[in-house]
Amino acid sequence: MNAGRYGLACGEVCVTAQEMGIAAICGMYAENPGVLEFRRRVLIVPTGETPADMAKHLQTMARLGIKLARGEDPGPADEAGYIPRGIRKLGLRDKPAANRVGDMLSARLHDRPFKTELPIEMPDQVAPAAPVTSIGGALLALVTTGGLVPRGNPDKLVRGGATTYFKYSIDGLESMTPDRWECIHRGFFTDIVNQNPNYILPLNLIRELERRSEVGSVHGTYFSTSGVGTAVADSKRMGAQIAREMKEAGVQACVMVAT
Numbered sequence: 001m002n003a004g005r006y007g008l009a010c011g012e013v014c015v016t017a018q019e020m021g022i023a024a025i026c027g028m029y030a031e032n033p034g035v036l037e038f039r040r041r042v043l044i045v046p047t048g049e050t051p052a053d054m055a056k057h058l059q060t061m062a063r064l065g066i067k068l069a070r071g072e073d074p075g076p077a078d079e080a081g082y083i084p085r086g087i088r089k090l091g092l093r094d095k096p097a098a099n100r101v102g103d104m105l106s107a108r109l110h111d112r113p114f115k116t117e118l119p120i121e122m123p124d125q126v127a128p129a130a131p132v133t134s135i136g137g138a139l140l141a142l143v144t145t146g147g148l149v150p151r152g153n154p155d156k157l158v159r160g161g162a163t164t165y166f167k168y169s170i171d172g173l174e175s176m177t178p179d180r181w182e183c184i185h186r187g188f189f190t191d192i193v194n195q196n197p198n199y200i201l202p203l204n205l206i207r208e209l210e211r212r213s214e215v216g217s218v219h220g221t222y223f224s225t226s227g228v229g230t231a232v233a234d235s236k237r238m239g240a241q242i243a244r245e246m247k248e249a250g251v252q253a254c255v256m257v258a259t
Contacts, residue, residue: 001027002049002229003187007034014042023068025082027057031232035083036123043074044083049161049229084119138252141219142170143242145227145258146193146200147185159186160229165238167245171220175204187228200257219251227258 010026011034017024018041027047028034035044043064047057060081067074076091077084093100100117107114132138149157155166170176176197183193183200198204201222209215223242227235246254 001047001051002029002032004033005187007032008037010034011038011042014038018042023065025061025065025068027054027061028083030083039083040085040087043068045081046083078115086121132253135215135253136213137216139217139219139250140206140215141246141249141251141254142201142203142206142222143254143256144201144222144224145256146224147183147226148176148181148193148197148201148224149184151180151182153182153184157184157224158226159184160226162226162230162238163234165223165225165242167221167223169221170203170218173203174207176201185226185228187226202255202257206255216252219246219249 007028010028014024014026015038025043025045027045029049030046038044045057045061045064047054064074064080064082067080074080074082095103104114104116106112147157147159149155149166150168157164157166178195178197181197181201183190183197185193193199201224203218203222206215206218210218223245225238230238
């Protein structure tokens with residue numbers, strides 16, 4: 001339920017169904033990229049990362065689905081059980097606004113839990129790096145979230161929910177061959193990749209560009225992790241660490257192969 005490709009697929013299916021006049025609802029883990037993409041257009045029920053606890057979530061989805069099919073308003077997100085969409089509607093409260101804000105202020109001052117009525121979510125903004133002016137003379141690094149490791153997975157990279165990454169030497173290699181490398185990613189069908197690991201680390205193509213002087217040279221190690229079910233905080237931390245290592249090695253650009 002946390003796989004990005006799953007979330008985007010669910011969202012597209014629901015949008016298409018709605019355009020055809022069919023009530024549609026889906027379930028995703030709260031950190032799924034599909035939530036950011038579709039929550040204003042589709043009702044999304046928050047789930048766990050895996051289907052293990054789907055029974056209770058399916059009950060919520062069924063209840064909401066019936067409402068939508070009848071043309072009824074689903075109701076407030078916190079009461080109906082779907083992810084908030086940032087839509088404000090007129091309604092009645094049990095207390096005047098002055099009393100409610102006073103209660104929240106008191107709770108905050110006394111370190112008691114409270115829930116704001118107007119959550120403000122500031123999206124992350126990442127300033128793009130300056131463009132490489134001459135890629136033909138640049139040192140290029142390879143990074144993959146496809147879970148590509150030496151055969152036997154000696155460092156025990158996990159198949160999903162990774163909290164670390166590993167580095168492996170490709171110095172002197174012309175291509176990623178199946179006798180030396182394998183994919184342990186849990187989020188897609190890996191047989192094709194295990195027949196040709198260059199699908200998720202295109203060393204063979206990069207070497208060809210290197211021979212034609214279209215890139216300067218290739219960094220002697222590549223960086224690998226499993227990009228499925230990884231928490232956003234861990235992704236940020238690992239990305240910053242990898243970037244730091246590349247900068248210290250003089251790398252000027254990288255090819256980041258996602259799945």
